[in-house]
Amino acid sequence: MAEVKAVEVKEVITEEVLEPSLDKELRIKRKKVVDPGFDETIKKLTPEKIEKTINAVLNLRKTAARFLAPLETCIHCALCSDACQYYISHDKDPTYSPASKLRLTLWEMIRRKGKVSPEFIKQCARIAFTECNICHRCSIYCPFGLDITYQIGMVRRILFLLGVVPHNILDQDNSQSATLNQLWISQADWIDTIQWLEDETRLEYKNLRFPIEKEGAEVMWAPLGTEPKIATYHVVRTGIIMNVAGIDWTVPSKDGWDSVNMAMFIRDFETMQRVVLGLYENCLRLKVKRLVLTE
Ligand code: SF4
Numbered sequence: 001m002a003e004v005k006a007v008e009v010k011e012v013i014t015e016e017v018l019e020p021s022l023d024k025e026l027r028i029k030r031k032k033v034v035d036p037g038f039d040e041t042i043k044k045l046t047p048e049k050i051e052k053t054i055n056a057v058l059n060l061r062k063t064a065a066r067f068l069a070p071l072e073t074c075i076h077c078a079l080c081s082d083a084c085q086y087y088i089s090h091d092k093d094p095t096y097s098p099a100s101k102l103r104l105t106l107w108e109m110i111r112r113k114g115k116v117s118p119e120f121i122k123q124c125a126r127i128a129f130t131e132c133n134i135c136h137r138c139s140i141y142c143p144f145g146l147d148i149t150y151q152i153g154m155v156r157r158i159l160f161l162l163g164v165v166p167h168n169i170l171d172q173d174n175s176q177s178a179t180l181n182q183l184w185i186s187q188a189d190w191i192d193t194i195q196w197l198e199d200e201t202r203l204e205y206k207n208l209r210f211p212i213e214k215e216g217a218e219v220m221w222a223p224l225g226t227e228p229k230i231a232t233y234h235v236v237r238t239g240i241i242m243n244v245a246g247i248d249w250t251v252p253s254k255d256g257w258d259s260v261n262m263a264m265f266i267r268d269f270e271t272m273q274r275v276v277l278g279l280y281e282n283c284l285r286l287k288v289k290r291l292v293l294t295e
C-alpha cells in the first residue's frame with residue numbers, strides 16, 4: 001500500500017501548456033494544479049512500466065469492441081458535448097468536450113500502443129480526474145451509443161495501476177483497502193461513536209435505540225464513512241427517523257458498514273469488490289431483509 005502523508009493540495013493560477021512533446025493539436029492550456037498524487041508519482045514511472053500497464057489494461061485482442069470500435073466510430077459530431085457540464089462551464093471550449101477527453105488520453109494511448117511519456121500520463125490524470133466526474137451523461141447522448149464514460153473510467157484504471165491518482169482519493173482508497181471504510185475509523189471507534197450518539201440522543205428521545213448487531217432485523221443501515229467521523233448529526237437524524245417511524249433496524253458492529261465506495265471512482269476494482277462484499281456479508285450474517293444506504 002502506498003504511503004500517504006497529509007499535504008495541502010492547491011491550485012496555482014499560472015497557465016501551462018500540457019504535454020509539450022505532443023503534436024500541436026494535442027496540446028492544451030490549463031491552470032496548473034499541484035497535487036503530489038500527480039507530481040510526485042510520475043517521477044517514479046518508466047516508459048517500460050507505462051507501456052506494460054497500458055497494454056495489460058487495454059488487452060486489445062480481447063477488448064477491441066470496447067476500445068477500438070469507439071475510436072473508429074466516433075465522427076466528432078459533438079452531440080455529446082452539450083451533455084457535459086465541464087464543456088458548458090468552460091464557454092464550450094472544445095478541449096473540454098467528451099470526445100476530446102478521449103482523444104487527448106485513451107485514443108492517443110491506443111495509437112501509440114502504450115508508448116507514452118510520464119508527462120503524458122500526468123496530462124491524462126488531469127483530464128480523467130479533474131475534468132470529468134464520470135457522470136455518464138455524454139454516453140447517453142451519443143447517437144452511436146459510444147460509452148465514453150466507460151473509456152474514461154478505464155483511463156482512471158490505468159492511472160490507478162500506475163499510482164497516479166489525486167492524493168486525497170488515494171488516501172481514502174487505501175483506508176478502504178485496510179479498514180473497509182474511507183476515513184481510517186477503527187471498529188472500536190465505530191461502535192463507541194454509535195453508543196455515544198445513542199446516549200446523547202436519549203436525553204431528548206427517551207426510548208430511542210441505535211440497535212447494534214440485531215440479528216433478524218428488517219433493515220440494516222449503512223452510513224457514509226463521513227457520518228460517524230465528521231457529520232454525527234446525520235447519524236442522530238437517521239436514528240430519530242428510524243425510531244419515530246417504528247422501523248425494525250440495526251447497524252453492524254463488524255467492518256463492512258461504510259456504504260461509500262471510493263475505490264470505484266478510481267477503478268480499484270479489487271478494493272471496490274471487497275467493499276461491496278463487506279456490506280453483503282454483514283447483511284447475510286445479521287439475516288436482515290433490506291439494506292438501507294444514506295445515498
Ligand atoms: S456524440 Fe458520439 S460520435 Fe459524436 S462526438 Fe460524441 S462520442 Fe463521437
Ligand code: SF4
Binds near residue numbers: 098135139148
Ligand atoms: S462522463 Fe465526463 S465527459 Fe461525459 S458528460 Fe460526464 S463529465 Fe462530461
